[in-house]
Amino acid sequence: MKFLASTASLLATTALSSSTTTDAAKAPHPLHPKFRSQLKCPYAENWLTKGAEAAANELGIDISSTHQHQQNSNRKLLGSDLPIAGSCTYSNSWTGDKSCMNFHGESWTLDAMVERCSSEQDGVASQGVGCEDTSDDVSGWCVKDVSTAATSMMSAPEMKEEASLMMLSAMASCDNNKMACEAFVQGTFVAIGSCASGAGGGGSSASDQADMTMEGNKCIIAPGAIGAAHQAGFSKGYSTSCPNTPAQDSPYMWPLKWAANFQIKNMGFGSDDIKFESRGRTFYALDKNWKRSDTTYQLGTLRTVGQGPCENIAGDSDSNGFGCVLNNTDGMSTMIHKGGTMYFIDWKEDTAPVVGESDVSKIEGCSKINMAVVGNIRSDWYLDRRGDDTDVQYLGDQHVFYPDPDEGPIPMLAKQWRKKDFASQYFTMSMLGNPPNKVDKMADASVEDNMHWPMILNIPGEGFGDDMLQVYTNHELLTDEDDDLFMLVENYIESGGECPENNSFNGDDEITVSPPVQEVHIPSNLEVEEASWMTNEYTFSPVWQVPMRPVVTDMGAVASVSAAMSKPATEVSDRVTVESCYDEATKSVDMSFHFHDIDPTANGRLPWMAIGYRSSEVCAMTPPSGGVTPIVLITHLEGEGEVPRAHSTSLLPTAKTLSPDAFASMYMLARDLGETDDHSDVSVIAPQVSNAAVSITRSSLTTDDTVTLNFKRVVGEKPEQLNLMYAIGMSAELGIHTTRKCFVINAFPACSSPDGEVSVVDSTKMEDAAIKATLGSSSTTVSMVSTFVTLAFSCMIGVAVWF
Known part of the structure; x- marks a missing residue:
């Protein structure tokens, strides 16, 4: 790179490029096997090996930092109130275009700017000179805080910000840029130009969950399915009173600052035999988005995500060659998760570190990975239904035997909730029902004596590993005085140690955002049974009143209603x-797809929606054996008219890399759905954007924020089932999506006759043929759905929590 100052220039080394990295130069897998039991999130393997950069880089954004700057309403055109120390222009390795970032703050030194800029391709750092922002295509600045906290009582905290210039393009609207900045880069988007005026498709408008965010950027949950359990990586922490949330002030949410010993036992499918066991102690400071876990014991065959290289791979028939045999019964390993960064600490073998160790001289080494949008668990994760592809069921009370460490199994009243995840499996959280002061209600009782502690947690394997049963004992409340437990890495670095980002994001493998195919599916004992599941969001919040939802449980009633409607419905x-x-007359399936909660974007256009025809039960964007996936694409682009239009096109394999050429080709291949040979009676109803009266009868399933796609499709003989998937975009242009799911339709009763008579449907057959909306990834998908949940047609990252 080059450094330019007013009086000198410095030529440094050439920038690295991922396209020229050889196999020998690939970074090792980030995790040693002993750390893997700490990761209980599906798709972690691809998350760790692919990295967070791909999504933001596609939009031309740097993602080296994992901290978000608090929003500042006084920011001007440069995005930051701090003075400009310099800037860095560089070539975006994905687009080839020139990009630029400003360095704001007096803490930026010449060496620091040179070092930062040298990490970019063909970087040129300029001291005292800012980026040019005169282009009409500028959308705004992505401002992020890269300061480090004070390292001692005598030192002052840094004041350092990076402001990356963000551009408009065919694939990056104002909304796209804002989302990429906030969700991927963990920054604050400051719109300028057309985005500031609202003419460029969104920009600086408040986020959907703004009314749930506390002052200081707390209570922000992660996007998509991750938000069902996690804070956002850039959230400054959580609260017991997050405004307008279902569990606000509930006495049954997890405490914010606490610690407990944990014991985890993994059981194989169809058996209660223990396959793996681990023990240790976990510390939480969820009010700061912090967690620390010290693991002191690991024994058995671990089958979970993030397997990677293993020194002793299981070869027995029970593990199908998938699993890592661990025997770490001495010593300790430590994981610290702070915001969007996860750290892994190795301890020297001869130093005998203890749980909660703070002596950094005992540390052997440290590494970290960028978790981007994935923060720590939110303390009300099991109480509500927020996030995508999830559900909750309050179960009530029951007595269980609790393994007290001193007295052995003792009876305990547990208040229980079940939380359904993306894979149609469920967690069960058992909270202490009778705290010591429940009966006496002593006014001077300690907080601990009134606490409903987390006691037992059942965790599903989700197709990636064995089910787990986790027990918490020896609970303890923490205070701010215990924060040094979480400052281990900072103290280690201050003492002269290093904690580099350890990843394997460079290499010859093509980076994709598609759901990879699971080679070894591990069944779970915790699959959701339709007969036993019903939505029951009850949180004991003294503030929130959850709207009641009608629930139909009688299949005979469902059959009658479905028959009356001619077309049975499934949610x-x-x-x-x-x-x-x-x-039967036309050899066609008659289908209606109702997309709910669809609101216009800032430019008044609806986001894209799509239905894909999968070639098999495998939940994959495109066939694993190669080829394309036929899709029906609903668009509402400029120039298309008032009402959205339905097109027939193909999802190309190269779309998995977010290739603009792939999206352009999909547009070029698009044909009006009604003009294709196999589709007829096509209509799209969107009351959100249409002022015209709807002349056809609307389904009872629709509301004013529902987009309905109707069509008939020639299929020949009645199909046994259709393997489908859907995705809903964030903007009108193809690109980032907000949610996606694979599902199966397997009930096709006879349609109404032309004269309006309805065919009789046997309720018992209806029950047998009930449509099961099954998430394909629960039986076929492995690893991480690449890097981010909100990428076009990418699979969601699992709801499963990293406890």
């Missing part, structure tokens, strides 16, 4: 409902 998710029947 695939909160966002999509499908009606279907089979027309």
Whole structure:
């Protein structure tokens, strides 16, 4: 790179490029096997090996930092109130275009700017000179805080910010840029130009969950399915009183600052035999988005995510060659998760570190990975239904035997909730029902004596590993005085140690955002059974009143209603409902897809929506054996008219890399759905954007924020099932999506006759043929759905929590 000052220039080394990295130069897998039991999130393997950069880089954004700057309403055109120390222009390795970032703050030194800029391709750092922002295509600045905290009582905290210039393009609207900045880069988007005026498709408008965010950027949950359990990586922490949330002030949410010993036992499917066991102690400061876990014991065959290289791979028939045999019964390993960064600490073998160790001289080494949008668990994760592809069921009370460490198994009243995840499996959280002061209600009782502690947690394997049963003992409340427990890495670095980012994001493998195919599916004992599940969001919040939802549980009633409607309906998710029947006369399936909660974007256009025809039960964007996936694409682009239009096109394999050329080709291949040979009776109803009266009868399943796609499709003989998937975009242009799901339709009763008569449907057959909206990834998908949940057609990152 080059450094330019007013009086001198410095030529440094050439920048690295991922396209020229050889196999020998690939970074090792980030995690030693002993750390893997700490990761209980599906898709972690691809998350760790692919990295967080791909999504933001596609939009031309740097993602080296993992901290978000608090929003500042006084920012001007440069995005930051801090003075400009310099800037860095560089070539974006993904687009080839020139990019630029400003360095704000007096803490930036010449060496620091040179070092930062040298990490970019063809970087040129300029001292005292800012970026040019005169282009009409500028959308705004992505400002992020890269300061480090004070390292001692005598030192002052740094004041350092980076402000990356963000550009408009065919694939990056104002909304896209804002989302990429906030969700991927963990920054604050400061719109300028057309985005500031609202003419460029959104920009600086408040986020959807603004009314749930506390002052200081707390209570922000992660996007998509991750938000069902996690804070956002850039959230400054959580609260017991996050405004306008279902569990606000509930006495049954996890405490914010606490610690407990944990014991985890993994059981194989169809058996209660223990396959793996681990023990240790976990510390939480969820009010700061911090967690520390000291693991002191690991024994058995671990089958979970993030397997990677293993010194002793299991070869027995029970593990199918998938699993890592661990025997770490001496010593300790430590993981610290702070915001969007996860640290892994190795301890010297001869130093005998203890749980909660703070002596950094005992540390052997440290590494970190960028978790981007994935923060720590939110303390009300099991109480509500927020986030995508999830559900909750309050179960009530029951007595259980609790393994007290001193007295052995003792009876305990547990108040229980079940939380459904993306894989249609469920967690069960058992909270202490009778705290010591429940009966006496002593006014001077300690906080601990009134605490409903987390006691037992059942964790599903989600197709990636064995189910787990986790027990918490020896609970303790923490205070701010215990924060040094979480400052281990900072103290280690201050003493002269290093904690580099350890990843394997460079290499010859093509970076994709598609759901990879699971080679070894591990069944779970915790699959959701339709007969036993019903939504029951009850949080004991003294503030929140959850709206009641009608629940139909009698299949005979469902059959009668479905028959009366001609097309039986199923709720695939909160966002999509499908009606279907089979027309014998035309050899066609008659289908209606209802997309719920669809609101216009800032430019008044609706986001894109799509239905994909999967070639098999495998939940994959495109066939694993190669080829394309036929899709029906609903668009509402400029120039298309008042009402959205339905097109027939193909999802190309190269779309998995977020290739602009792939999206352009998909547009070029698009044909009006009604003009294709196999589709007829096509209509799109969107009351959100249409002022015209709707002349056809609307389904009872629709509301004013529902977009309905109707069509008939020639299929020949009545199909046994259709393997489908849907995705809903964030903007009108193809690109980033907000949610996606694979599902199956397998009930096709006879459609109504032309004269309006309805065919009789046997309720017992209806029950047997009930549509099961099954998430394909629960049986076929492995690893991480690449890097981010909100990428176009990318699979969601799992709801599963990293406890």
